[in-house]
Structure formats: structure tokens, C-alpha cells
Amino acid sequence: MFTNEQPMMSSDIQSRSDVLIVGAGPVGLTLAHELLRRGIQPRLIDKNSLPAQNTKALGVMARTLELLTPSGVAGELVTQGVKVPAFSIYSEGRQLASFDFSRHVESAYPYVLMVPQPAVESVLAQHVEDLGGKIERGVELVSLQQYTDGVEVLLRGADGVEERVWTRWLIGCDGAHSSVRHLVGATFVGKTFEQSFATGNVRMHWDIPGNQAFARLNHGNFIAYFPMPDGQHRFIIAYKPEDAPTGDITLAEIQHAIDSCGPQGARASDPTWLARYQVNQRKVDRYVWQRVALVGDAAHIHSPIGAQGMNTGIQDAFNLGWKLALIVQGKSPSTLLDSYASERSAVGRQLLVATGRLTNLALLQQPLITATRDAIAPRLTQMKKIQATFTATAAELSVSYRHSPLASEYREEKVKPLQTLLKSGDRAPDGPVTIGTAKKPGSLYALLNGTRHVLLIFLHQDNQTARHKLQSTLSEWQDWLDVYPILRSQPHSKSKQAYYDPEGVLAARYGISDEGLILIRPDGYICLRSQPITVEPLQRYLATISYVAPTTVANE
Structure with a gap:
């Protein structure tokens, strides 16, 4: 009220x-x-x-682990979980797809962490x-x-x-x-799928490695297996509405689903935490x-x-x-x-749209449509683009806020853009940064502590004039920003506070063709990209999220 x-x-x-x-x-x-x-x-x-x-x-996905890294939470979870490098799908004993996170997820966490x-x-x-x-x-x-x-x-x-x-x-x-x-x-609007699910934990007896996750389909029935740290497996069973059992889930029911869908000869024992439910798709x-x-x-x-x-x-x-x-x-x-x-x-x-489509696709019952799916899926899912898209989506690395009022792009006409798909609002990619006189580059993500905005200033050389102008302009934002000038050349300096991108790899990942600014939000998404280095777009962004008098914003 x-x-x-x-x-x-x-x-x-x-x-x-x-x-x-x-x-x-x-x-x-x-x-x-x-x-x-x-x-x-x-x-x-x-x-x-x-x-x-x-x-x-x-399952804990790569993007979640990235966000939990600065606080140390991710590191502790990784020590407790099972790293699953791929997820496979079978229909009537034939492999339809195997999505390989270890090859296609560009993250420090190229797997699904089962914890x-x-x-x-x-x-x-x-x-x-x-x-x-x-x-x-x-x-x-x-x-x-x-x-x-x-x-x-x-x-x-x-x-x-x-x-x-x-x-x-x-x-x-x-x-x-x-x-x-x-x-x-x-x-809270939405719909209830006409599908019944049963889930729980069991100990599986088979010859399959303990880090494998996969789903088995058979004529509209579905069972998936996910490894757990204690040697058990989580199972999820889906039924046709007219065939859905009622009452308590029994070991006999679980074994029947395994025998129906596979893998052949597998046996379950020691069931714990069993639950039956209907699937809802709803959002406020x-x-x-x-x-x-x-x-x-x-x-x-x-x-x-x-x-x-x-x-x-x-x-x-x-x-x-x-x-x-x-x-x-x-x-x-x-x-x-x-x-x-x-x-x-x-x-x-x-x-909701994506999970709804996946659920409908997995639970197809019509023979002709199922046969078409089973014939097409193996070819499609072997394509590199499909692999990259599916794994990035599942890992939640593709979440973007491009249409957010907090996403801003500025580029002068004379600046030639790099060929990159990256836009403001996307997840900020990691990349190499050489700090001081270090012989090996470190990681940009090591500079993101998750509590403040991070401003990257890409420079060809240590342009003192540009740096001082920015620092003077941003003095009132010192409690908001961590500022890192990123130089293209690495002079013979013993400064431990200098940051270098000598090969231009980091600049290329951010689409910076010459000199420019990248502002990264505390939650790791790009909120501003500006080429060349100019303070006005930065001031405008900061003014949209803070109490700043309009007169302090240049060229408003």
C-alpha cells in the first residue's frame, strides 16, 4: 500500500x-x-x-562467479564445487548436442560450477x-x-x-x-507449463566420469543428471501430463525413468531430498x-x-x-x-522466453517434429557460432544493458571505429594489463573491486596535459571513481602505478581505435565509451546518476 x-x-x-x-x-x-x-x-x-x-x-554460472570474485566468495565456492566443462543432450540414445563451456566461454570460469x-x-x-x-x-x-x-x-x-x-x-x-x-x-503474471517434474538426489552406479552433466530424451520424456560434490547426482524427471505420478517419489519411479531414457544399465540408489512440482513461468x-x-x-x-x-x-x-x-x-x-x-x-x-523455448523443445512429443529436431540438432549445434551463443547465454555472459538510460556512446566523426561487436551496456571484457615494470601482464579484472566505477583512459603515451585536465575535472568524483591511465608504450620507468597495453590488445577489445575513455560500472558493465578523450560525455553520465548542479556539466 x-x-x-x-x-x-x-x-x-x-x-x-x-x-x-x-x-x-x-x-x-x-x-x-x-x-x-x-x-x-x-x-x-x-x-x-x-x-x-x-x-x-x-549450478553457479561464470558471470555469477566473476561478480563474486572481488570479495573472495567465488574462490571459496570453487573449492567446494564440481567443475562441469560441458553439457550434452541425447535423444533415444543418440547424442544431439554437446555444449563445451571449456572451449567457448571466455572467462576465468569456463565451466558450470555445481555447488x-x-x-x-x-x-x-x-x-x-x-x-x-x-x-x-x-x-x-x-x-x-x-x-x-x-x-x-x-x-x-x-x-x-x-x-x-x-x-x-x-x-x-x-x-x-x-x-x-x-x-x-x-x-505476478505468466503461465503454468503442462508438464510435471520430479527432482531429488541419488547415488548413480555407472561408468560415467563424475564431472559430466547431461540430459536424456525419449518420446516426450526427459531426465537430466547433474554431479554434486558429495558424489551424488541431482536428477530432474519430466512427464507427459497424462502420465505424471502422484504422491511420494519412490526409488522404483526414479529407476523406471532411468530405464526409459537411459543411459542403459545405469542404476540409482540412496535417494534423498525428493520433490514433485509443476513449472511456472511468471514475472511481476x-x-x-x-x-x-x-x-x-x-x-x-x-x-x-x-x-x-x-x-x-x-x-x-x-x-x-x-x-x-x-x-x-x-x-x-x-x-x-x-x-x-x-x-x-x-x-x-x-x-522466461528462453527457458520456455528450451523446455518446449526438450519435451516435444509429436513423432514428426521430434524426428525433425533430432535430425537437425546435431548439425546445428556443431557450428562454432551456435556453440558460442548457447554457452555464453547459459553462462549469462551475454546479459547486456545496451538499451539502458545508463549506457552512453560518444565518437567524433573523424575517429575510425574498430570492427567490434562490443557496445556500451555490455559486460566489460577482461584483458591483459602490464603494471609498472612487470615482465608479464596481469588482468584488468584484478583492478575491478566491484564497489566503485572504474575509468580507463587509453593514451598513446603519458599525455600529462590530458591527464591533468581530466583529474582536475573529476576532482569532485574522487569518491566515485578508480582511474587508470592505460598507455600504449611502456617507457623505462620504475613506477609501480603505471599501466600499459603495449600490444593494444585491451584497447582493441574495447573498440578503442586511437585514444578514448571507458567507464565501467561497479557491477562490471560498460556504461560509457568515448572517442577521443573528452570530459563532456563523462560529466553527462555522472550527472545522470548523481546530485550535480546542471551548471557544473560542460556544454549542457
């Missing part, structure tokens, strides 16, 4: 916070962690008294607590009332004691059955409701085929985190959240 009336500041308000996060799953924990890294102390609650014990989501959701939550929770955060479990959101400058909420603890809280921002990270979504009246019509934002499954749910759910939610949190921090710190207007709503709503919409 929302009203334009100002709240009555009464004794009923027992505590206050800048940000109240509802839901301490991987999405809420990620958001809390990103705010804490920026000096914001959010309040984080979850209605469950204990962390989730079942495995739920499993159960409880392990992801455990690592994130420890990082939250290490930064001084606290997770309040057994605390439920009962009601909320919005005002122009905040939200009044009623919380109830496991002991029944209620607390009235005032928060400037309320963030719903409370999953598919979100109380926050319900209380703000968000419309709005991600932001005045002082309330919806994140993760609270905003979108979809088919499990593709393993995108947890990853998309975590990336929602990264997108929202840096923007919300700037607003809470008083550096940016609340309208900055409009870009969160537009950017992530577009991603959610694309995700």
Missing part, C-alpha cells in the same frame, strides 16, 4: 533502518553483502528459523557476518505501509513478539511465495514500487531447465546493490532505481 501522507512519528516505531531485506537466501545474502562492502548496514531477516537444508538450486545452494548460502552468510552483518532468523514480515520517504512494517518473531519498524527502503528477496510481493499488490509487472523493490524469485520464476534461477537472482542483487548504496549515502537520487527496474525486467523477460 502507498500513501502520499507523511507518517506519524509515534512511539509505535520501535526501530529504524536504512534498508530492510526480507529473505536470507542467496539473493538476500548477496544484496546484504554488497551493501556492507559499501559501508551500508542493512537489516536482514528471514522467517525460517534455520538456513535451508535442501539443495534447491545447484548446492546451502553451500552458497553458507559462504555468503559467513562473509556477511565477517563484515559486521547479522542474519535475524525466525522473523516474519506481517504487514507494510508505504509513505513518501519510507516504509513502516510490522515484524513478528518466532516467539510471537511483534515489532514495528521504520525503514527507508524495503527489499523483497523472499522467493517465489514472496510476502513482500503480495503485500505491495504486485501482479513492476520491479520497484515506490520504496519497495523486488529481487530474484520474488520478481520472476521459470523452468529449471537452464539452471538460471539462482544466478539471475544474485545478478539482480548486484545490479541493485551499488545503486541502492549510492541512494542511501545521499549521492544519488532515488530515480536511479528506475534503471534497476528497466534493466532487470528486460533480463527477466528474456529469461
